Amino acid sequence: MTHRSRLAGFIIDCETDDLGAAAEFWAKALGSGTAPESDLYTRLDPQGGLHVEVQKVDHPSRVHLDIETDDIAAEVARLEGLGAKRVSEIKTWVVMEAPTGHRFCVIRAQTEAFEREAKTWA
Amino acid sequence: MTHRSRLAGFIIDCETDDLGAAAEFWAKALGSGTAPESDLYTRLDPQGGLHVEVQKVDHPSRVHLDIETDDIAAEVARLEGLGAKRVSEIKTWVVMEAPTGHRFCVIRAQTEAFEREAKTWA
Numbered sequence: 001m002t003h004r005s006r007l008a009g010f011i012i013d014c015e016t017d018d019l020g021a022a023a024e025f026w027a028k029a030l031g032s033g034t035a036p037e038s039d040l041y042t043r044l045d046p047q048g049g050l051h052v053e054v055q056k057v058d059h060p061s062r063v064h065l066d067i068e069t070d071d072i073a074a075e076v077a078r079l080e081g082l083g084a085k086r087v088s089e090i091k092t093w094v095v096m097e098a099p100t101g102h103r104f105c106v107i108r109a110q111t112e113a114f115e116r117e118a119k120t121w122a
Numbered sequence: 123m124t125h126r127s128r129l130a131g132f133i134i135d136c137e138t139d140d141l142g143a144a145a146e147f148w149a150k151a152l153g154s155g156t157a158p159e160s161d162l163y164t165r166l167d168p169q170g171g172l173h174v175e176v177q178k179v180d181h182p183s184r185v186h187l188d189i190e191t192d193d194i195a196a197e198v199a200r201l202e203g204l205g206a207k208r209v210s211e212i213k214t215w216v217v218m219e220a221p222t223g224h225r226f227c228v229i230r231a232q233t234e235a236f237e238r239e240a241k242t243w244a
Binding site for chain 2: 025065098
């Protein structure tokens with residue numbers, strides 16, 4: 001069995017009560033439009049080939065990476081084999097922590113570039 | 123006078139004594155090669171059109187964004203106008219802090235995509 005994965009993009013997690021202001025700063029900083037999605041997420045324009053979203057969070061602000069895959073269980077197991085730890089499952093994605101301390105998410109394949117650019121893992 | 127800027131990429135800052143192990147984790151996680159540059163930096167393969175480097179740091183691990191520009195002073199002033207604050211100057215780049223609390227860097231234009239993709243600011 002093989003599966004595939006790719007860096008899908010990154011999320012700018014903002015500890016704020018004002019998602020609109022946070023998204024406006026990052027949109028103007030990056031020269032992007034904004035597309036509000038919910039009370040928690042505003043999508044910015046893709047940067048390079050990567051998706052970018054601004055998220056309202058209640059933990060300290062950070063940037064986290066999203067890895068997209070066609071098999072979340074297999075990708076989580078692969079990353080555990082590299083030393084990452086599973087932190088939690090939220091809806092359709094899994095939050096993990098790298099051995100370097102960074103939180104990141106494993107999400108369902110969703111970018112247009114996935115078929116073209118994803119790596120295959122045996 | 124106009125100047126231009128673009129999101130160049132991101133740096134995975136790792137609070138570690140072992141840059142090699144940190145870079146190896148992220149390279150394998152992202153399906154990338156590694157190109158050690160110095161005792162502090164290892165370059166990974168570009169992801170999408172964005173550069174990615176793993177950096178050894180002595181502050182808590184985080185991911186920071188790099189904005190590249192053909193006029194650092196003008197870009198820093200533009201970002202200050204949006205509410206960001208100048209933190210420090212290091213060699214040829216300026217460290218800034220966003221109103222959302224994220225640190226990021228303004229660096230000299232350096233990607234192949236700059237001419238094609240950078241936004242122009244009046």
